[in-house]
Amino acid sequence: MKTQGVARRGRGRPPGESQTREAIVAEARRQFSELGYGRTTLRGIARGASVDPRLLLHYFGSKQELFTTSVELPIDPERVIEVVFGEGPDHVAANAARLLASVIDDPESRRPMLALLRAAVTEPEAANLVRRVLTERMLLPMASHVGGDRPELRASMMASSLVGLMVVRHVVGIEPLARASREELTRALEPVFEHYLRGDWVTPA
Amino acid sequence: MKTQGVARRGRGRPPGESQTREAIVAEARRQFSELGYGRTTLRGIARGASVDPRLLLHYFGSKQELFTTSVELPIDPERVIEVVFGEGPDHVAANAARLLASVIDDPESRRPMLALLRAAVTEPEAANLVRRVLTERMLLPMASHVGGDRPELRASMMASSLVGLMVVRHVVGIEPLARASREELTRALEPVFEHYLRGDWVTPA
Numbered sequence: 001m002k003t004q005g006v007a008r009r010g011r012g013r014p015p016g017e018s019q020t021r022e023a024i025v026a027e028a029r030r031q032f033s034e035l036g037y038g039r040t041t042l043r044g045i046a047r048g049a050s051v052d053p054r055l056l057l058h059y060f061g062s063k064q065e066l067f068t069t070s071v072e073l074p075i076d077p078e079r080v081i082e083v084v085f086g087e088g089p090d091h092v093a094a095n096a097a098r099l100l101a102s103v104i105d106d107p108e109s110r111r112p113m114l115a116l117l118r119a120a121v122t123e124p125e126a127a128n129l130v131r132r133v134l135t136e137r138m139l140l141p142m143a144s145h146v147g148g149d150r151p152e153l154r155a156s157m158m159a160s161s162l163v164g165l166m167v168v169r170h171v172v173g174i175e176p177l178a179r180a181s182r183e184e185l186t187r188a189l190e191p192v193f194e195h196y197l198r199g200d201w202v203t204p205a
Numbered sequence: 206m207k208t209q210g211v212a213r214r215g216r217g218r219p220p221g222e223s224q225t226r227e228a229i230v231a232e233a234r235r236q237f238s239e240l241g242y243g244r245t246t247l248r249g250i251a252r253g254a255s256v257d258p259r260l261l262l263h264y265f266g267s268k269q270e271l272f273t274t275s276v277e278l279p280i281d282p283e284r285v286i287e288v289v290f291g292e293g294p295d296h297v298a299a300n301a302a303r304l305l306a307s308v309i310d311d312p313e314s315r316r317p318m319l320a321l322l323r324a325a326v327t328e329p330e331a332a333n334l335v336r337r338v339l340t341e342r343m344l345l346p347m348a349s350h351v352g353g354d355r356p357e358l359r360a361s362m363m364a365s366s367l368v369g370l371m372v373v374r375h376v377v378g379i380e381p382l383a384r385a386s387r388e389e390l391t392r393a394l395e396p397v398f399e400h401y402l403r404g405d406w407v408t409p410a
Contacts, residue, residue, distance in 0.1 A: 128378075173333075188401065192397045
């Protein structure tokens with residue numbers, strides 16, 4: 001958001017535009033997460049952000065587009081790739097396990113994941129949008145670094161570990177897992193990721 | 206339900222009682238799953254089942270109790286234990302992987318899991334009840350057969366695989382995983398379960 005705002009000011013746009021856009025996105029994020037996708041309306045977001053509803057259509061085109069724009073990922077995909085793949089293939093599983101355990105263990109990075117999960121679980125239309133966002137912004141960039149046979153399938157098995165841990169540990173709060181330490185999670189996940197990444201379980205495409 | 210009904214008739218209770226109880230549970234299941242935990246009321250269930258609301262309190266005591274009674278598990282815990290642990294410790298991971306892949310791959314057994322997930326994700330009060338049901342009916346019975354250090358933690362890591370796969374494959378519908386075959390899932394999960402069950406990743410309690 002910010003970069004885009006700065007670029008626009010650089011091109012001589014009105015100075016208030018990027019702030020307005022950011023205010024709309026912030027309000028959208030708040031309402032989508034509080035009301036769910038279905039009960040959130042462009043009109044309600046406009047009211048909450050104190051702007052003309054037509055501005056929302058002007059900036060974002062549709063409710064779907066505003067939703068995918070306002071989705072927060074728990075961690076920037078480029079940063080994920082740098083941390084996970086930066087030390088070469090023999091360190092990918094260990095780095096991914098450490099990163100995932102820290103993302104899961106941090107309330108701040110869990111929050112946007114829980115919002116996505118809630119949207120996907122409760123509303124099929126939101127589930128489609130969540131799928132698009134996760135696939136385009138997280139899974140495909142990851143998979144392009146995974147290599148081997150069927151990298152998207154391998155990356156999506158890793159993603160399923162993240163989601164499952166988050167639900168069992170933080171949504172349902174199953175006890176022994178809720179108390180497991182970050183170190184324990186890392187040790188639990190590393191061989192699993194090694195297997196998902198390089199094991200011979202996939203059927204060649 | 207059925208056993209209880211029969212036992213009661215055996216003790217000379219009115220013949221309609223077990224049918225009434227079953228009708229209430231069926232209606233409760235329907236409403237909890239359609240409306241969510243929060244918007245479902247005892248009065249609404251009574252109306253749907255065409256019974257006096259006081260009967261619900263008489264049979265179940267509270268909305269919480271009716272919810273936990275009406276929860277369906279995708280598969281009977283005793284059957285899980287028989288299938289998974291029946292052939293001895295060296296076959297547990299393979300049998301668990303095969304069972305889990307088949308549960309995940311079957312729309313009929315996914316349905317109750319999705320209902321639990323939806324309840325847990327959207328409402329903290331329901332999440333508490335889901336935790337209680339899963340812990341008492343599934344996790345503790347499983348863990349008592351797992352053995353080793355911290356069996357509940359090991360069992361809950363396996364549960365997280367099930368939940369994660371279900372969400373990524375069937376709620377969000379991430380593509381390569383949604384198309385993965387039952388055999389592929391089994392091959393993916395077997396070494397993972399072996400590690401969760403017998404690996405040395407846990408910190409001794």
